[in-house]
Amino acid sequence: MTRTVTVGLDGSPESRAAAEWAAREAQLLGLPLKLVQVWEAVPAPMAQAPLLGVETQQHWTERIPRETADGLRLRHPGLDVITERFSGGPAEVLAGAAAEAELLVLGSRGLSGIGGFLVGSVGLAVVAHAERPVVMVRAGEQAADEHEMDPAGIPSAATAFRPVVLGLDVDSPDEEPIGFAFAAAVRRGTSLRVVHGWNPPPYYAYGLSVDLELHGALTRREATALTEILAPWRNKFPDVEVAEESSYGSPGNHLADASREASLVVVGRRIRRSPLRARIGPVTHAVLHHSTAPVAVVPHL
Structure with a gap:
């Protein structure tokens, strides 16, 4: 079918x-x-x-x-x-x-x-x-909303697509939303912007603002994890230009900001087959309510 x-x-x-x-x-x-x-x-x-x-x-x-x-x-x-x-x-x-x-x-x-x-x-x-x-x-x-500005500073369907934005959690990455985002970028002939927002574990949080060395170590750890997750996908889609962004703070806020320059925002949702009420998760919920670009919610196990 x-x-x-x-x-x-x-x-x-x-x-x-x-x-x-x-x-x-x-x-x-x-x-x-x-x-x-x-x-x-x-x-x-x-x-x-x-x-x-x-x-x-x-x-x-x-x-x-x-x-x-x-x-x-x-x-x-x-x-x-x-x-x-x-x-x-x-x-x-x-x-x-x-x-x-x-x-x-x-x-x-x-x-x-x-x-x-x-x-x-x-x-x-x-x-x-x-x-x-x-x-x-x-x-x-409008179709023009997905595209870059023309020479007159106006969005135009005759110009290149804006990047596809992917929200990625390095602690529980899944192939479905990652693959969907790369494929969407290929179809549009545009780049992929991968956004990872992170917050420190609770036992780190109180000392993070005064311990710059600790903050730097956590920043490098999160950025390295993001790079390692994306490495095989870069090899699979060598023609897609990938920008990695690992930033301290709320993932939902970072993705909402990134949506202003995106043709499409991609986020994942874990499938929960249970008699209890299904949930979409706080990050996806925030993106759905605050994104200025179309949002693709990709379910995964």
Whole structure:
């Protein structure tokens, strides 16, 4: 079965931005694009209301997917666009759709006045449960936003892609997000910026501010660990220019800062198959809410 780049579509500005981003990514991957529209049934008395009747349901389940697909085919010649409609809970349906996709793309409202995302409960639930990569895209995201400035100082789709940024924890690195980030950089013909934020163990913390020698030793240790982890990946992807950044402080803050000059931010999420509530982790949660670039959350064991 051919995997697809799948996007959740509900007609909102954020889902339309996600569909545009997904279309560009599908072309980079050489895969079909699937638009998934979820219709959540309403109680019968509400369904009879003038604004929620048959015409409204037909508009949302037929017209919006059809018009969106037609527009994407026009703007992305040669792209194979598929539409599917489902009934049920959006989080459950989209998490299920992710299982059959190369990656799932969802839209999120941007935070007014500042950079970052306003990730709703459906988006967080899908990210927490999906076992395939999920990309969050802000409303208003444009193709030019992923590119460097042109000579006039304006982002332009005619210029090179901005770097891909990878958040990496040297204490528990995993191949899935690392490989995803390198492959994303190759597709874009751009560099990879690997960001590692670290804090000292609690028993070091109190003396760190006054013990410069200790601080230097810990800094070198973290930087060396990062270099060793990336060495085989540099050999595997010799054409990708890699910049390593190992900095003291919150990983989430460092990644949010790096996102301002990124085409894509990649973070990992550990899969926890348990009856307890799934979690996405504090760093991933922070990046989802504060990144100004699209964020790919890559699950791993």
